[in-house]
Amino acid sequence: MDLSLTRHAAVLLFVCGFLNVLHGSRGEIPPKPTAAVTILPPVKPDNGPQAYPEPAKNNLPVFTMDYPRIQIPFEITLWMLLASFAKIGFHVYHKITIWVPESCLLISIGLIVGAIMHSVNEEPPAVLTSNVFFLYMLPPIVLDSGYFMPTRPFFENFGTVLWFAVVGTLWNSIGIGMSLFAICQIEAFGVSDINLQENLLFAAIISAVDPVAVLSVFEDVSVNEQLYIVVFGECLFNDAVTVVLYSMFTFVAEMPEVEPVDVFLGVGRFFVVGLGGMAFGVLFGFVAAFTTRFTSKVKEIEPLFIFMYSYLAYLVAELFAISSIMAIITCALTMKYYVEENVSQRSCTTVRHVVKMLGSISETLIFFFLGVVTITTNHEWNWGYILFTLLFAFVWRGLGVLVLTQIINPFRTIPFNMKDQFGLAYGGLRGAISFALAFTLPDNINRKPLFVTATIVIILFTVFLQGISIRPLIEFINVRRTNRNVDTINVEIHCRLMEHTMAGIEDLCGQWSHFYWKDKFMKFNNRVLRKILIRDSRAESSIVSLYKKLELQNAMEILDTVSGDISAAPSVVSLNEEKRGSTKPKKKLLAADLRNMHDILSKNMYKIRQRTVAFTGKHSLPNESQNKEILIRRHASIRRSLRPGSFQSSIVPKSQKYFSLPPGESLDSRFPPTRLSFADNQETMSEVAYPPRRSRFSKPKRSPSGAMMPLRRLNTLKEVPSVDFLDERSKSGDRSRTPSSQDDSRAPPPPRSNGSEDDFTKDAHEAEEEEGRQQPSSPPAAWAAEPRDDTPRNPLLKPPQRNQK
Amino acid sequence: MGALQSLSGHPEYIDLAEKTGFSFEQIGVLHKRFKQLSHNEGTLRRAHFNEIPDLACNPIRAQIVEAFFDKRNFHQNDDGTIDEINFEEFLVVMSHFRPPALHLTEEQRGNVRKEKLRFLFNMHDTDNDGTITLEEYRHVSISMLSPGRKNVPLMVVEELLSRSGSLEKETAKSIADAAMLEVASISMGHMEPDEFYEGITFEHFLKLLDGFEIESKMSVRFLNMDATTLCK
Secondary structure (H helix, E strand, O other), rough: OHHHHHHHHHHHHHHHHHHEEEEEEEEHHHHHHHHHHHHHHOOOOOOHHHHHOOOOOOOOOOOOOOOHHHHHHHHHHHHHHHHHHHHHHHOOOHHHHHHHHHHHHHHHHHHHHHHHHHHOOOOOOOOOOOHHHHHHHHHHHHHHHHOOHHHHEEEEEEHHHHHHHHHHHHHHHHHHHHHHHHHHHHHHHHOOOOOOHHHHHHHHHHEEEEOHHHHEEEEEEEHHOOOHHHHHHHHHHHHHHHHHHHHHHHOOOOOOOOOHHHHHHHHHHHHHHHHHHHHHHHHHHHHHHHHHHHOOOOOOHHHHHHHHHHHHHHHHHHHHOOOOOHHHHHHHHHHHHHHHHOOOHHHHHHHHHHHHHHHHHHHHHHHHHHHHHHHOOOOOOOOHHHHHHHHHHHHHHHHHHHHHHHHHHHHOOOOOHHHHHHHHHHHHOHHHHHHHHHHHOOOOOOOOHHHHHHHHHHHHHHHHHHHHHHHHHHHHHHHOOOOOOOOOOOHHHHHHHHHHHHHHOOOOOOOOOOOHHHHHHHHHHHHHHHHHHOOOOOOOHHHHHHHHHHHHHHHHHHHHHHOOOOOOOHHHHHHHHHHHHHHHHHHOHHHHHHHHHHHHHHOOOOOOOOOOOOOOOOOOOOOOOHHHHHHHHHHHHHHHHHHHHOOOOOOOHHHHHHOOOOOOOHHHHHEEEEHHHHHHHHHHHHHOOHHHHHHHHHHHOOOOOOOOHHHHHHHHOHHHHOOOOOOOOHHHHHHHHHHHHHOOOOOOOOHHHOEEEEEEEHHHHHHHEEEEEEEEOOOOOHHOOOOOOOOOOHHHHHHHHHHOO | HHHHHHHHHHHHHHHHHHHHHHHHHHHHHHHHHHHHHOOOOOOHHHHHHHHHHHHHHHOHHHHHHHHHHHHHOOOOOOOOOOOEEHHHHHHHHHHHHHOOOOOOOOHHHHHHHHHHHHHHHHOOOOOOOOOEEEEHHHHHHHHHHOOOOOOHHHHHHHHHHHOOOHHHHHHHHHHHHHHHHHHOOOHOOOOOOOOOOOOHHHHHHHHHHHOOHHHHOOOOOOOOOOHHHHHO
């Protein structure tokens, strides 16, 4: 513990030091422009004369500085960098972020920076204006949570989420607002000039919960899915509700008098705004999905469509003054499903990364800024008002959860118990949105400083106190947990199975509830929506996609295990062999099953060839080698396995089958001559670009022959053994890939000639394959036309694959 | 409504409620539905189930219907199938889908879980030999993944296999295989080369779905109110 404490301190010191350096560099900058101006008269000669009595000639300046020109973007960049560095700092020592939520740390850093700025009498840049916040900072945050909303559990708990988000927020705003208004009537506190509208406005601001910190805790301790999704959904939709209330109350607060009819208009407007936002979101979501149907030729800008459409939805909704948050959330929810099937794997990864990045930078900045503002702004401190705000926020939240749960529980399949309710109530942290809303209050609210102060207090209080204590508390009361990260095919299959079963049982009982509606929607979706919106509208269930994912993961893992050094290669061979050996006995099943197993296994044993990366043009992306290849191989092997019924059992297995068959077949005797002739041929054809081919036949043999060894060295590849699998696979993959490889201008010619070479053994071999495949043959060597990824890219690709949720 | 209240006073309902854990209202609703399905006869046959229009497109309709005629699901330590079921049996099968109670100890939760998993297991294990073989497992995944062929009864999977050359079905097949592989690796760990993996036993099944929250997934909210009039 001592050690960790000291390390903790060391890290903090490091971060602080780092920030100081950064801050120093930033802090020094503002004076510079003037200095630059005085030092360099040629830039602004009108300033010059006083400092330099002897005017310099207007020569061509050798060195100039024009700081004001870049000041704003420059400072914004520095702020972002600073915040990002802080984030790096937190994760240097990961235990910090386990016990202290990241938002706390960010605020702390902000406080420190603010203190420094305050001591040098520096004003924080006035970047956070109402427009900046609503047009640039809010959309990424909302898009982030909307896009990564776990769709299935969300819709399973849709009613509860909306119930808590809409009714809960209304409950909180009205409850807190009314109680505070009552407090204002007490003369002793000196806040009697705050009227009801302003109280309600303030209450609306502070009823926006923002449980990012809580969510990460929930995720870590893996609380049950229902609780998680309700907290998640609540924070998302109550932003929308809050913003609507905010704009309504700001409007009302400026009105001299409120008439009863205005209240009804307000209620009406509330629905118009919310539902209108949803409608726009759905509309733009479908348009986006439809657009991505046609983007296969312009992959490099594919991700852009997603961002632009979401943002467009947001802006258009803003234009009509309806809930833009609602619009962007529904847009993201609607298009996600379709878009991710339309766009390429790489674009999909890009989209996810960028969404996450934008969202987190935006939030980081707000928290950071909060810390700074806390120190540098002028506060109006009123003990009574602020303490009562805290108390009411706490009480109304707790009461709200308690009451609302009692109402919603009879309608839930899995009701919330007391522990869940506690988690729900205690998870009501206030965060970035509240602060930003308070900070951007119009100036004609005469108690604005008090509101800002109170908001900051409540944020600091909830984020620090509740944020830090929620993990131990949740663990202590032992909230029901679910393992949400089970990524096995069986679980996925049963998940689906259960849905169908439930729908069936509901039909039997003659009830309509959400399984019924889901069933109906899925049917509609498969029949109509997918046909319109998705390019390749073969329905792909989540099981299939999970299967793909696992397959990909598997391949990546194999890559990982071997990428060490060449000496690891043989061991992988034996490992694979072993794996295969272990699967073989698993069936006393049909011989066909045995073959299927081998198929699966061999499919999964895949290694990516590593080559120097092909140079890519300005407008094209480096090819998406691996993912595509793996999937192509999958399709190819599936297609191949389509035939087994007719061929495998009766005729002698096709040659390609040999590769996936366990050793012991008579391959050894058959292939060595082939391989030798290959080697001869290829040595002259292409040395570097085409290495793996040679080792192609080495796999089925347990001990590579002596002849193999020099070839391996030549390859300079680390993962020789499994390449064979790829080769074998990609040969058949050629068929499916030919269209895509044709437009690949970088296809090196050697492979083609290689493919058509007149090596008689190979021809025979090929012929055999084609006969088995019954497909028009295309130049089989086209596989080499696919430029492979270079090594460094692999690690880049991998994490998103694994982290996908 | 008035009819319901009088039903709840029905003496045999008390017995049923004890046995299945349903409330009187729920039993009343289900009884009404039962009578509707069976055209006011005392028993339900498979043909009655096949008449339900909404169920017709359910990909695993056959399994669901079979489950109602499977004696293993009647809590009577009996096996085999029967041709018609009475209301009590109908209710007992339905009771497998009751959501877990609000407050449960870990042990009770484990029992609920086990019971639900047992139901699921029986659904897979069509020949009642205590193991789910690859073939049996495949039926399920294939029927779920081939939406176009939902209406083909599962008895004719072989026919289905030969008739459709679609990618989906093959994918389904290989997925079932992969799933089976997964089962093997989870339940057996490392296997000796000459060992057989015969199929999933119930213990393995439990282990396999360890992280799967069946008690909340396999729950239907049975209505207290009569909603059947709304449906076809």
